[in-house]
Amino acid sequence: MAYVLLEHPSSLDHDTGLYGAAAPSMRHPEHAGRITAIEQELSAREWLGFERMRTPAVDRSVLSAVHPEPYVSSIESACRAGGTFMDPETVVSERSFEAALHAVGGAVRMVDLLLDKEASAAFSAHRPPGHHALPSQAMGFCLFNNIAVAARYALNVRRLERVMIIDWDVHHGNSTDQVFRATRQVLYVSIHQSPLFPWTGHPSETGEGQGTGFTVNLPVPPGSNDEVWVSLVEHVVVPLMYSFEPQLVLISAGYDAHRDDPVADCTVTEEGFAAMTRAIARACASLTVPVGAVLEGGYALGALGRSVAATLQALSAKPAAGRISSSAADLPAITRQARRRLADLWPQLAA
Numbered sequence: 001m002a003y004v005l006l007e008h009p010s011s012l013d014h015d016t017g018l019y020g021a022a023a024p025s026m027r028h029p030e031h032a033g034r035i036t037a038i039e040q041e042l043s044a045r046e047w048l049g050f051e052r053m054r055t056p057a058v059d060r061s062v063l064s065a066v067h068p069e070p071y072v073s074s075i076e077s078a079c080r081a082g083g084t085f086m087d088p089e090t091v092v093s094e095r096s097f098e099a100a101l102h103a104v105g106g107a108v109r110m111v112d113l114l115l116d117k118e119a120s121a122a123f124s125a126h127r128p129p130g131h132h133a134l135p136s137q138a139m140g141f142c143l144f145n146n147i148a149v150a151a152r153y154a155l156n157v158r159r160l161e162r163v164m165i166i167d168w169d170v171h172h173g174n175s176t177d178q179v180f181r182a183t184r185q186v187l188y189v190s191i192h193q194s195p196l197f198p199w200t201g202h203p204s205e206t207g208e209g210q211g212t213g214f215t216v217n218l219p220v221p222p223g224s225n226d227e228v229w230v231s232l233v234e235h236v237v238v239p240l241m242y243s244f245e246p247q248l249v250l251i252s253a254g255y256d257a258h259r260d261d262p263v264a265d266c267t268v269t270e271e272g273f274a275a276m277t278r279a280i281a282r283a284c285a286s287l288t289v290p291v292g293a294v295l296e297g298g299y300a301l302g303a304l305g306r307s308v309a310a311t312l313q314a315l316s317a318k319p320a321a322g323r324i325s326s327s328a329a330d331l332p333a334i335t336r337q338a339r340r341r342l343a344d345l346w347p348q349l350a351a
């Protein structure tokens with residue numbers, strides 16, 4: 001089975017221009033150079049053995065399972081009219097609609113490749129990113145929630161019953177949280193800096209109704225480093241995975257927790273992203289669950305390229321490779337507290 005990198009040239013055509021009212025002379029941080037930086041880094045490493053695949057645009061009936069058709073049409077018309085700001089920092093240009101359809105299409109195609117065993121692991125590298133885009137509202141540089149549409153497709157069309165979404169973007173994925181908060185078919189786990197945009201993702205937000213307990217928010221303070229992020233993955237996310245037994249694992253892979261990133265204040269390194277990926281990939285291998293990652297944020301170009309490369313390398317490594325960086329006996333306080341807090345709903349974390 002191949003390792004697959006999903007991409008589409010339309011990702012370069014989503015033109016965000018200048019940042020807008022907040023910083024009118026500054027280039028928008030979510031720009032096409034992000035994709036170029038990833039491609040340059042991966043190309044210099046011969047794509048790390050990944051097969052490059054050009055993605056289709058998402059079928060609109062698949063998209064509308066998360067984003068109602070009137071909203072989809074409103075984005076299409078805004079682009080056709082030449083582009084506009086959808087909110088003070090979320091912008092569309094003439095070609096953004098096509099780029100956004102392919103960004104969702106990449107995530108959906110990835111689900112098919114993984115479930116059909118045509119890929120043993122995959123990475124969908126498109127822009128715009130997705131996890132802030134509410135069903136009927138563009139937000140936080142995002143137009144459509146790529147990973148949420150892919151997870152919904154896995155449930156509705158591919159008939160899975162349990163999908164786990166792990167979101168390590170430095171921002172809380174407020175849309176993904178909202179879309180799945182009332183279902184127990186999707187376990188959404190987010191590690192994010194707090195306080196930070198979009199100001200949601202408090203630990204007390206655990207889902208609603210039948211979905212109570214199936215939303216896990218793990219905020220970390222500014223300055224949180226590899227040790228904190230990796231220990232949360234190894235000692236909270238991975239045990240949750242063993243308890244939930246997902247049939248598919250999707251990663252909202254943002255790289256704005258990197259120490260070089262201009263939009264947040266965490267200090268994760270390439271090695272941190274590699275260690276998080278290895279921990280997830282190892283658990284997926286032992287549960288025989290397919291895993292794929294969808295690009296979210298990451299605005300320091302060099303760090304972004306190197307961190308995506310680290311993720312790909314870890315996804316394609318043999319599961320035994322790599323180290324466990326934190327021992328259960330010596331966990332950071334934030335990880336111990338999270339385990340204690342979650343033990344009521346997930347007794348396996350009490351150990």
Ligand SMILES: [Zn+2]
Pocket residue numbers: 169170171254256296297298
């Ligand atoms: Zn982000």
